[in-house]
Amino acid sequence: MEPWVVATGLIFVYLLVTLVLGMVANRRLSVDLEDFLLYGRRAGFVVLYLTVVATYHSAFAFLGSGGFFFTHGIGFWDAGAWTVLVGAITYVLGSRIWALGKRFGYVTPADMLADFYESEAVRVATAVISVVFTILYIQVQAKGLGYILSVASDGRISFELGTFILLAVAAIYLMVGGLRAVYWTDVVQGVWMYVAVWVGALVIAWRVFGGPLHLWRRVIAERPDLLTAPGPEGFFSPGMWFGMMVVLSFGIVFQPHIFIRYYTAVSGRTIKALGATTPIFLMSLYIPAALVGLGGALVMPDIAIPDRIFPELLFRYAPPWLTGIILAGATAAAMSTLDSILHANMTVLTRDVYQRYVVRHGSPAHYIMVGRGIVLGLLAVGYVLSITTFNFLVTLVALSGAGALQLMPAILGVCFPTRFLFTRSGVLGGMAAGLVALYVTVVVVPHPLGLHGGVWAVAANFLVTIAVSAVTASPSPATVHRIHGAIERYVYGDGSVSS
Amino acid sequence: MPPAHHDDPPHFRSHYLPRTRAGRVSTVLFLLLFALTQPPLVFLLANRIRPVILGMPFLYVYLLAIYVALIGVLLYAYRRKV
Numbered sequence: 001m002e003p004w005v006v007a008t009g010l011i012f013v014y015l016l017v018t019l020v021l022g023m024v025a026n027r028r029l030s031v032d033l034e035d036f037l038l039y040g041r042r043a044g045f046v047v048l049y050l051t052v053v054a055t056y057h058s059a060f061a062f063l064g065s066g067g068f069f070f071t072h073g074i075g076f077w078d079a080g081a082w083t084v085l086v087g088a089i090t091y092v093l094g095s096r097i098w099a100l101g102k103r104f105g106y107v108t109p110a111d112m113l114a115d116f117y118e119s120e121a122v123r124v125a126t127a128v129i130s131v132v133f134t135i136l137y138i139q140v141q142a143k144g145l146g147y148i149l150s151v152a153s154d155g156r157i158s159f160e161l162g163t164f165i166l167l168a169v170a171a172i173y174l175m176v177g178g179l180r181a182v183y184w185t186d187v188v189q190g191v192w193m194y195v196a197v198w199v200g201a202l203v204i205a206w207r208v209f210g211g212p213l214h215l216w217r218r219v220i221a222e223r224p225d226l227l228t229a230p231g232p233e234g235f236f237s238p239g240m241w242f243g244m245m246v247v248l249s250f251g252i253v254f255q256p257h258i259f260i261r262y263y264t265a266v267s268g269r270t271i272k273a274l275g276a277t278t279p280i281f282l283m284s285l286y287i288p289a290a291l292v293g294l295g296g297a298l299v300m301p302d303i304a305i306p307d308r309i310f311p312e313l314l315f316r317y318a319p320p321w322l323t324g325i326i327l328a329g330a331t332a333a334a335m336s337t338l339d340s341i342l343h344a345n346m347t348v349l350t351r352d353v354y355q356r357y358v359v360r361h362g363s364p365a366h367y368i369m370v371g372r373g374i375v376l377g378l379l380a381v382g383y384v385l386s387i388t389t390f391n392f393l394v395t396l397v398a399l400s401g402a403g404a405l406q407l408m409p410a411i412l413g414v415c416f417p418t419r420f421l422f423t424r425s426g427v428l429g430g431m432a433a434g435l436v437a438l439y440v441t442v443v444v445v446p447h448p449l450g451l452h453g454g455v456w457a458v459a460a461n462f463l464v465t466i467a468v469s470a471v472t473a474s475p476s477p478a479t480v481h482r483i484h485g486a487i488e489r490y491v492y493g494d495g496s497v498s499s
Numbered sequence: 500m501p502p503a504h505h506d507d508p509p510h511f512r513s514h515y516l517p518r519t520r521a522g523r524v525s526t527v528l529f530l531l532l533f534a535l536t537q538p539p540l541v542f543l544l545a546n547r548i549r550p551v552i553l554g555m556p557f558l559y560v561y562l563l564a565i566y567v568a569l570i571g572v573l574l575y576a577y578r579r580k581v
Contacts, residue, residue, distance in 0.1 A: 074559055080566040081536040087573055088529060213554040220548060220556060227548045227556045229541075238538030245537065276577040279570050290559070417511035480508040488511050492518060 003320030004154035010324030011152055011331055014192070015169050018185045018335070022173025025181035033364040036178035036371065037107055037347045043183060043264040045273055051183045052261055052274060053281040054190035054336035056086065056252060058137070059144030061285055062197060062333040067306035069293025073226030075236025077290065078245060083282035085249035091275025093253070094262040096415040098271045099490040100483065101263035103497045109259045109407065110352045116414040116483050118475050119424040125431055126407060127352040130256040133403025134341050138382035141338040142167050145331060146386060151311050152327045163386045166331065170339045171379040174346075175372040179264070182339045189332035194285060196329020199322070200314060201288030207317045208299055212291055219294045226294055243452020251405035251454060257337075257344035268490065268497070342382075346374045402442070402454025406434035409458075409465040417484035426469030434461030521579035529572045536565050 034040055068076040097112070106112045109130055114123035142163050149162030173181045202212070209215040219226060230236040252258060265271045296309035303309055311330070314323040350371045359366065409430050413422030437460035441453030448456060474480065490497055517523045534540055545561040552560040
């Protein structure tokens, strides 16, 4: 049997598995909006663990990280720092977000911020930032998916058709089974992608170099320029090292597809267990990525597109059946992020826009139907964005990584009681200043003084938030007492989230 | 003075400073170890290939060891119910 038949066939087997899981999830679905959007706030440790790690790691982790090691060398190992920080943020901040969600019934990030700051403007600003800066990731993941299927089939399935097939599969199981389907498929996808990266990298290391240690020895001897910062092209300067750590930890956690997961946990202890242990998965995924990227730099130094180093090495050095399984793992990495982004955007648009401003008192079945319609709309938008190149999109994608980071002061103001309170005017002014600064420091004057534009932006955001909050009215005492009081009781009181 | 909303809002002790011993130990250890992974310390202390450790370059092993230690701090905090 030809290699492309094996590789493509295995990817379709994987897609079938995800569709079956979506159908099974549908049989457990009740006509309950909280069940459809938030898994009924009953996600246990194993399911939550695998959905968080599978969602965090996208097509970028599978394809892009190898490309980064290939081009910029070991500086990308800074990724370990930001993945460990994601664990700490989940531990400290995620458990507080869970407690507030449980106590006050929040569904989206905007629910929490609008309640504390007593402002519909804060709700709208949060919803807009949540959607605009993540909807573009649909495009990124969809492009990765189209590319994987096109490569696996040796060009027999076009990029456009591959993108459509995989977007459609993700949208179908999301519409059928809601967040439960996303979580269940993420369990399979999380395990599959992790095993696939490790097996693929080790197979390449053994077949090409005689083992990982032999690979390291050759890199030390032949490409020492890849083994210190800032790397061959000077990318990992101190400012970029620090900036990527900030943007890819806080910036990702504050995106709605991760943030909403904190609401879904069955308990606060589950979130803390998640925070303490997810870095093991998140960080260790980059160990084989280093082998792929650095090994690839030795044996295929002239490859035109570095992000393709992993599949290119597989096609050259691994058996077809293994290549198929591993590319299915790459598909899993992209789909597990894509379905979560589709779900998060559906949740934000249904809850913060439709339910708030269009039909306020519909039935759960009505909102579930609307949510499914929104998924179809997002599917269409994602597909068009994937197969079309707009110049303004390139700019927006460049901004998107640090976009959600601009919610940071507002979120900290809710979750960390302190004597100095942020105000609605403060956080709105901060978000506006942060977004303007982000545009200037990423697009107009990229990364001034070598420091990542996202860091400049969030610094401007904090300064304006603090300055404006100092001279404007705080949230009402009743609201501060209600929300900060709940946090105080949960963290330092009896640990309860009841009133 | 900022204008009051209705009455002065209630004040809670800052949550930025941990109040328990295990909380303080976890926070200080995490911040110290994390600082070792970031500029300027990582560039001053570890941005080199040699000594090669177990066949791997120094910077790689240095960072891996600190990442494992950081996860250890998170597990310590979890066990102590911080």
